[in-house]
Amino acid sequence: MKPLFKKFLNITKKVIIGFVLLSVLLVLLMRWVDPFGSMLMVERKITHWNVTQQRTWKDWDQISNNIKIAVIAAEDQNFSNHWGFDFKAINRALQYNQNSKKIRGASTITQQVAKNIFLWPSRSWVRKGFESWFTLWIELTWPKQRILEVYLNSVEWDEGVFGVEAASRHYFNVSASQLTPTQASLLAAILPNPRKWSPVNPNSNIQRKAEWIRTQMNNLGGKYYLDKLK
Template sequence: MASRLVRFFINAILAFLVLSIGLVVLYRFVPVPVTATMLMDGNGFSKDWTPLSRIDRNMVSAAIAGEDGKFCGHDGFDREAIERAIERNAQGGRIRGGSTISQQTAKNVFLWQGGGYFRKGLEAWFTMLIESVWGKRRIMEVYLNVAETGIGTYGVEAGAQRYFNHSAARLTRSEAARIAAVLPLPKEREAVSPSGFTRRYGNSIQARIGIVRRDGLDACVYE
């Protein structure tokens, strides 16, 4: 009985490894058709997969400015940000994360929303895989296509059409910054005529876009 149980777990682990690696390799070349988050969205979902070549560089710079300033320099994990998040969370209040764009992409594509050590462990595994197999440009391309940008809206193309009535190929710095400001809480924030914190955060991201360009913090996406 014990040997059967051991064989079952070994086979389950091997099957998971083969499936996970296979999916990562597949999505290196094929657009992600749908995610668990989209399927579980009670509002339905609207998306429009768009190659990175047809997404304005302002959006890439805004995402890095707002979500992950070290995107081009880390291996998928920003250890300093994780340590700061742990320290803040230990003090109580709203739980804050230290996830990079790579981690968010791994979670959005292969897993589900929510916490828990098991899911975080799987997230780490998929993050290592996509960093190794996809590279930074593909990670950014997938991220900008699967990230939730509004209620029932996924990807920056659908977001640009929803908020500004034109494609993501010609986003101004202000428009890109507003979409980036929505990303952390897409069901609660509005990119059109934002107010309060969302407006201030969007203005801050817009200002940092210039720094991203000046310092080449998005260079790995365009090498």
């Protein structure tokens, strides 16, 4: 049994080393190379193979500042300060989930990038472990602007609609560079469930959330907040 156990340990060690090297290499590569797609897009294509996917990559300077600050206001207001994990938000979510039937998440924008680009969509501790690994390396090797750029180009905004350019065209028939504060806040407001809600036919909850987001956009400082991401 000893030779077999030793062989198993050697194989396991090689697999772990191989994963570490490959994952770090992929993260480093995407610091400069734009992702062709995301694992979420792959999963959606498998489950909805007949839906045509829309996605057009736009670089940082081709995206409206309004949508940049809107998603930060809605999703991760501590984005410029944390290192991938917002522990205060996690603690608040844990306390909320103990007393509510609805589950509130506390994922940062960086964690969502790690999940969408590199991992399969699921709710498991194993997936969360891999997500934390990729989140750490993304924060260590990418500037904040790059993290937000990849997020905006990979997030899902409707069935088959991925990235802010496709969403802008799909809902408002404008480019991502032309989004107004109101349009941006409505897009950001539907992100918790983009395949259920619509920014062009918002219900009262989405309208209230969009108004709150616009207030937060101003409170954060708008463009001045974005300057901190350089």
